[in-house]
Amino acid sequence: MKHPSFKPDSNCGNCQFFTAATGACTLFPGFKVPAAAWCSAWAKKAG
Numbered sequence: 001m002k003h004p005s006f007k008p009d010s011n012c013g014n015c016q017f018f019t020a021a022t023g024a025c026t027l028f029p030g031f032k033v034p035a036a037a038w039c040s041a042w043a044k045k046a047g
């Protein structure tokens, strides 16, 4: 990843917007994202 805000070990699987059970991302309604993906809106999941 070359994006300036990418941090190591950040991915959809540990993003607060990701729902693992359905593969859904709150920010992209209607789409499924793989847990290994990432985008610049990534935010660490609480807990």
Ligand code: SF4
Binding pocket: 011, 012, 013, 015, 016, 017, 018, 025, 026, 027, 028, 033, 037, 038, 039, 040, 041, 042, 043
């Ligand atoms: S697409 Fe972005 S906001 Fe959505 S779960 Fe993945 S990293 Fe998080």
